[in-house]
Amino acid sequence: MHNDDSRSALLDAGERLIAERGVEVPLRDIAAAAGQRNNSAVHYYFDSRAGLIEAIxxxxxxxxxxxxxxxxxxxxxxxxxxxxxxxxxxxxxxxxxxxxxxxxxxxxxxxxxxxxxxxxxxxxxxxxxxxxxxxxxxxxxxxxxxxxxxxxxxxxxxxxxxxxxxxxxxxxxxxxxxxxxxxxxxxxxxxxxxxxxxxxxxxxxxxxxxxxxxxxx
The missing domain is CATH 1.10.357 (Tetracycline Repressor; domain 2)
Structure with missing residues (x-):
């Protein structure tokens, strides 16, 4: 998956799962929902949970x-x-x-x-x-x-x-x-x-x- 596509998928998954399950939803669940095998994908692209929320x-x-x-x-x-x-x-x-x-x-x-x-x-x-x-x-x-x-x-x-x-x-x-x-x-x-x-x-x-x-x- 292209980097831009991966980032976009994480934003979509983060928006959906935070909306459904709250801000403290595990980041590994967001990564999995975005089709990422690496559980640290959110940290790789956004540094932190706060960075993901701000990016969304x-x-x-x-x-x-x-x-x-x-x-x-x-x-x-x-x-x-x-x-x-x-x-x-x-x-x-x-x-x-x-x-x-x-x-x-x-x-x-x-x-x-x-x-x-x-x-x-x-x-x-x-x-x-x-x-x-x-x-x-x-x-x-x-x-x-x-x-x-x-x-x-x-x-x-x-x-x-x-x-x-x-x-x-x-x-x-x-x-x-x-x-x-x-x-x-x-x-x-x-x-x-x-x-x-x-x-x-x-x-x-x-x-x-x-x-x-x-x-x-």
């Missing part, structure tokens, strides 16, 4: 960044690039597109598993916060929620990644279990749920009960 994240993020930039350009052209629903769709949609693109059906579950693991120093990285497209989208989402106090806006946007990962992970599970079949409307349903979460109105009494200093944060 980077591989998907590189494609997601490119796709989100394409979507930003498309929405700029049609004048919807600052609308809440379009912005949320640009975040969630490309992850769901991975299912159609290459049969990937574990990335949402992988993200859900590794987001709280010490291997990932900053969970925001999993959402792509270090990528230009996501920074643009996040900035525009914040500006598109003027009805919320700065504190609530920040809280909801920080929670959005967790909710997005959970919804996509659950969707992958239902597909794998045969509980549902893929439908073009599925992506819209997930986006709608995320939009509802970040835009739901806050009762006036809730904010008025907060100390003035907290309201402005």
């Amino acid at each position: 994240v980077d591989r998907r993020m590189n494609w997601l960044e490119h796709r989100r930039m394409e979507l930003l350009a498309t929405h700029e052209a049609d004048g919807t690039a600052h609308e809440v629903r379009a912005l949320v769709a640009m975040l969630a949609g490309p992850i769901l597109e991975l299912l159609d693109r290459s049969g990937v059906s574990h990335y949402g579950r992988f993200l859900e598993v590794v987001r709280a693991h010490p291997v990932i120093a900053d969970a925001r990285r999993l959402a792509g916060s270090d990528r230009a497209a996501v920074r643009i989208i996040a900035t525009r989402l914040s500006a598109a929620l003027p009805q919320l106090s700065p504190r609530r806006r920040r809280q909801r946007l920080e929670t959005m990644a967790t909710v997005m990962f959970a919804l996509i992970a659950d969707y992958e599970r239902t597909l794998e279990a045969g509980a549902r079949t893929p439908d073009p409307a599925d992506s819209d349903e997930i986006v709608d749920m995320i939009v509802a979460m970040i835009t739901v109105a806050v009762p006036a009494a809730a904010d008025s009960a907060m100390p003035p200093r907290c309201r402005s944060r």
